[in-house]
Amino acid sequence: MTDNQETVEAEDVTPSGRSSTLPLRPPCERLPGPKTSVCSRSYFVVVMVFFHVYIVNVIALLFYVHYSSSSGQEDASRSLDAPSGVHHQQRPESRRTPPSKPEFMRDVSLTRMEGVRVGHVQKVSLVPGKVHEMRTLSLKPLLFEIPGFLSDDECRVVMQLAQLKGLMESQLMVQEGQEELAKELNLRPEEIFNLLDINQDGQLQLQEVLRDGIWLTPENLREIYAGLKADKDDNGLLSLEEFRLLSNDAFQRFLLQRGVKRSQLVRNSRHTWLYQGKGAHRVLQEIKERVTRLTRVPHTLVDLSEPLQVVRYEEGGHYHAHHDSGPVYPETACSHTRLAANTSTPFETSCRYITVLFYLNSVDGGGETAFPVADNRTYDEVCLIQNDVDLMDTRRNCDKSNLRVRPTKGTAVFWYNYLSDGRGWVGVQDEYALHGGCVVTRGTKWIANKWINVDPDYQRQARYQQLVSQPPEEENDEDLTMNTHIQKPSIHQDL
Numbered sequence: 465m466t467d468n469q470e471t472v473e474a475e476d477v478t479p480s481g482r483s484s485t486l487p488l489r490p491p492c493e494r495l496p497g498p499k500t501s502v503c504s505r506s507y508f509v510v511v512m513v514f515f516h517v518y519i520v521n522v523i524a525l526l527f528y529v530h531y532s533s534s535s536g537q538e539d540a541s542r543s544l545d546a547p548s549g550v551h552h553q554q555r556p557e558s559r560r561t562p563p564s565k566p567e568f569m570r571d572v573s574l575t576r577m578e579g580v581r582v583g584h585v586q587k588v589s590l591v592p593g594k595v596h597e598m599r600t601l602s603l604k605p606l607l608f609e610i611p612g613f614l615s616d617d618e619c620r621v622v623m624q625l626a627q628l629k630g631l632m633e634s635q636l637m638v639q640e641g642q643e644e645l646a647k648e649l650n651l652r653p654e655e656i657f658n659l660l661d662i663n664q665d666g667q668l669q670l671q672e673v674l675r676d677g678i679w680l681t682p683e684n685l686r687e688i689y690a691g692l693k694a695d696k697d698d699n700g701l702l703s704l705e706e707f708r709l710l711s712n713d714a715f716q717r718f719l720l721q722r723g724v725k726r727s728q729l730v731r732n733s734r735h736t737w738l739y740q741g742k743g744a745h746r747v748l749q750e751i752k753e754r755v756t757r758l759t760r761v762p763h764t765l766v767d768l769s770e771p772l773q774v775v776r777y778e779e780g781g782h783y784h785a786h787h788d789s790g791p792v793y794p795e796t797a798c799s800h801t802r803l804a805a806n807t808s809t810p811f812e813t814s815c816r817y818i819t820v821l822f823y824l825n826s827v828d829g830g831g832e833t834a835f836p837v838a839d840n841r842t843y844d845e846v847c848l849i850q851n852d853v854d855l856m857d858t859r860r861n862c863d864k865s866n867l868r869v870r871p872t873k874g875t876a877v878f879w880y881n882y883l884s885d886g887r888g889w890v891g892v893q894d895e896y897a898l899h900g901g902c903v904v905t906r907g908t909k910w911i912a913n914k915w916i917n918v919d920p921d922y923q924r925q926a927r928y929q930q931l932v933s934q935p936p937e938e939e940n941d942e943d944l945t946m947n948t949h950i951q952k953p954s955i956h957q958d959l
């Protein structure tokens with residue numbers, strides 16, 4: 465049947481189905497030339513083609529929306545299923561040199577693991593020929609454990625390299641050097657008072673005076689008040705007048721008299737930093753690669769993060785509960801992106817988005833990593849110290865922590881110190897990520913920390929990456945070749 469016939473037949477019947485007596489007239493006025501009637505087959509074909517293209521577009525759009533909203537999850541599961549030794553596919557954005565427009569990283573989103581539920585086990589492919597199991601330890605914070613993340617040999621090499629480099633005290637004793645400095649400066653009591661009055665309220669809380677790394681139990685505080693007899697009006701605060709009555713170094717002498725012990729410090733350990741970039745020991749580079757695969761954070765971000773920190777606790781060593789990274793307010797700068805920050809920012813924190821902690825040996829006694837409020841229903845700072853029980857005190861109260869991880873050689877634990885902002889970037893600090901190292905009761909404890917630093921201020925992270933990726937001017941050819949790769953300015957003096 466031709467198109468013409470179709471048209472005529474269609475016109476032959478009225479809507480009521482009765483035969484029309486009107487003279488036959490084509491239903492659609494046509495221009496002379498090719499047949500373009502809406503009732504023609506070619507028109508039908510064109511419509512169908514458009515219709516299909518439209519459907520395909522809609523499907524493509526749906527896929528795009530789906531992938532961009534749950535990319536992290538998708539990437540994670542894809543990578544988890546990948547056969548051993550197959551490298552996780554990085555987003556092209558994370559590898560390429562950043563273009564100059566400030567939005568260059570807008571499409572880079574951070575993958576976040578799915579915890580599913582406590583005890584959930586996922587298989588992860590991190591090294592060729594081996595599948596690791598990753599167990600969810602808590603959802604608040606999102607915390608995982610991966611046994612056998614490092615081999616025995618790797619643990620040994622990391623400890624040996626740290627020893628070779630030399631470990632230093634993680635926290636200096638409070639009185640070391642301070643007395644000499646104070647004498648040298650010959651400060652007046654008012655000047656010292658001002659220095660100590662952190663919140664500038666014209667009063668000294670004892671915590672302000674003694675805050676420098678000394679861990680004060682409620683009993684300590686009472687003892688200090690009584691010992692100093694400085695608080696004449698007994699209101700728990702020192703006014704400038706009360707402060708004047710003390711000799712300049714009364715506090716120091718008090719501390720010396722009582723003999724501040726290492727055990728009274730916030731942390732009692734030694735540590736060093738190991739660079740993991742080009743030219744570093746093969747094992748260190750491989751650990752960095754493995755961490756990148758595990759966390760699925762773009763390479764560049766891992767490359768621009770702090771080096772590996774190796775920590776050694778002797779018997780009696782500890783680290784009271786703390787956050788690896790603080791809250792980020794609009795006026796807070798991140799240490800690693802300081803270069804790209806407004807220099808007048810009053811606060812600074814390390815912006816450690818993820819902590820990956822490796823146990824380099826199995827500890828004979830104690831030394832667990834404690835998470836006092838993990839998976840608590842609510843977080844309330846006040847509840848941390850109740851009835852003289854300070855949950856942050858890992859020397860006394862580790863047994864009251866919600867979660868403790870036993871140090872086992874080669875095991876890695878990792879957690880997020882910040883929540884997601886819901887748009888694939890870093891959100892607010894996760895208060896539940898509070899943790900500490902319980903006192904080592906027997907033997908020594910070796911750990912390593914790999915922190916992944918990400919600035920919650922997306923644009924600042926972007927600017928920083930641009931800054932460090934730009935080759936310096938007036939370099940010779942050889943240097944230019946080297947500088948086409950992102951170079952990291954040292955953020956640790958001791959590297």
Ligand SMILES: O=C(O)CCC(=O)C(=O)O
Nearest residue numbers: 783832833900901911913
């Ligand atoms: O020693 C531990 O188990 C915890 C160490 C820690 O929290 C740290 O080094 O920041």
Ligand SMILES: [Fe+2]
Nearest residue numbers: 786787788899
């Ligand atoms: Fe920590």
